[in-house]
Amino acid sequence: MASLIYTEDVADERLDEFRDLTTADRRPDRPGGRGLVIAEGTVVVRRLLCSPYRVRALLGVERRIAELTDELAGLAVPAYVTSAEVMAKVVGFHLNRGVLATADRVPRPPLERIVAGARVLAVLEGVGDHENLGALFRNAAALGVDGVLLGPGCADPLYRRSVRVSMGHVLRVPFTALDKWPQSLDVLRDHGFRVAALTPRAGSVPLRELTATADEQVALLLGSEGHGLSEEAIAAADVAVRIPMAxxxxxxxxxxxxxxxxxxxxxxxxxxxx
Amino acid sequence: MASLIYTEDVADERLDEFRDLTTADRRPDRPGGRGLVIAEGTVVVRRLLCSPYRVRALLGVERRIAELTDELAGLAVPAYVTSAEVMAKVVGFHLNRGVLATADRVPRPPLERIVAGARVLAVLEGVGDHENLGALFRNAAALGVDGVLLGPGCADPLYRRSVRVSMGHVLRVPFTALDKWPQSLDVLRDHGFRVAALTPRAGSVPLRELTATADEQVALLLGSEGHGLSEEAIAAADVAVRIPMAxxxxxxxxxxxxxxxxxxxxxxxxxxxx
Structure with a gap:
């Protein structure tokens, strides 16, 4: 069982990694300058506890920590229990989800590990908005996409807001960054994937035509909301597909x-x- | 042509309807206590100009007003041109879209007018979040839904944030409120609609099964994100459908x-x- 530690001391140094969450994503003292993984609320904390990320500590009000009793059994990490008021002072704002957990980042897996056994992958280019990125992971998880590959210009899926908007699914859907763009797409082709660019441009075929003929592996390229996919990315794809719109x-x-x-x-x- | 009126006076009374936008949705002095329709940015202002809402005035920086020259030809309303600084002081924050337009609300159309000729309708229950509501209208417009019907607990589609998130499509997709819930659904049935409740509950059939057999009129009930559709709404539907999820x-x-x-x-x- 996680050890429950009661504290009402705002200055308690053991709570430092939960302090001032609005700046928690910038951590020049840590590898890559990036912050810890932070999960907010029981739903997301539960997903974190079932993920490959090693949990460091929890902080929550008594009622929320109690809701996690089953998940915390057998977990040797401190769970700090405090009041909503002290919690608000520590994190810097009132957090109505009432519970937080921190975890260490893990190295990004090699591309081959994500590709192996996958049937549908999402490949993102220029998705720099943390909310859109988080929502894409949530949708990928719900609809059975096997992994997400990050091209240039993408935000960090483990940024606090992305984790929250994804409902914790960034912790569950495998992802990694592509190191050469768009050359890394050849690796996908070598593994049997058809690379499809989603774009409304003239000449793209309705999505359904791809599905109808392709009970195969597909890597779908998605571009930023502002400018869509780059010319380079569309040219590197095997086919351009679109959602027929009004x-x-x-x-x-x-x-x-x-x-x-x-x-x-x-x-x-x-x-x-x- | 709209008359271009240059002003750099923050206190100019002619700009009053653009003042302090964060509270612009509360207007106890106006019918129903609701504010004017406010469009932000050239994309949304263009949609407003092509909508049934009568435009009252525009306010913008010179460059943005100039982008609307074609649309403003033949429109007899004042277009106030000012600097970004004065505009920020009037509206209460820096608005990087650079142009605004106001319009009067219109009475909601009778249900029969929306139902006539429609094939797919969205019926919302408890969608109280302005961003979700705006996004639903954007999606309805893009994917060819003919109208939106508001059940109990829904937010106001003409609230400023809904207009913005919808990219102006709340001004384009017809909508009205249902006055009796769920009895008004019978009106849809009388017009030949099959009423389908979207819910993940056991016993619901995959969405595709409905489409496969139904080249017919469908009214799709959608519930709030928190609690989904009420028991009452699901019971009042002809069929329960779901999106198969992972x-x-x-x-x-x-x-x-x-x-x-x-x-x-x-x-x-x-x-x-x-």
């Missing part, structure tokens, strides 16, 4: 477009040929 | 779930039987 409407939010495409590509809508 | 994942954001369902129901993914 006249006069330009685009969906990138995470929403991802959800629709994931639904189609993972076969959740069935297959036209079946 | 194991261990509970739900998608309501606007995202809506997008996937709209894609399927409007036939953008094709039909299983075709």
């Amino acid at each position: 006249e006069g409407v330009d685009s969906l939010n990138v995470a929403t477009a991802g959800a629709v495409a994931f639904y189609e590509l993972t076969g959740r809508g069935g297959r036209a040929g079946s | 194991e261990g994942v509970d739900s998608l954001n309501v606007a995202t779930a809506g997008a996937v369902a709209f894609y399927e129901l409007t036939g953008r993914g094709g039909r299983a039987g075709s």
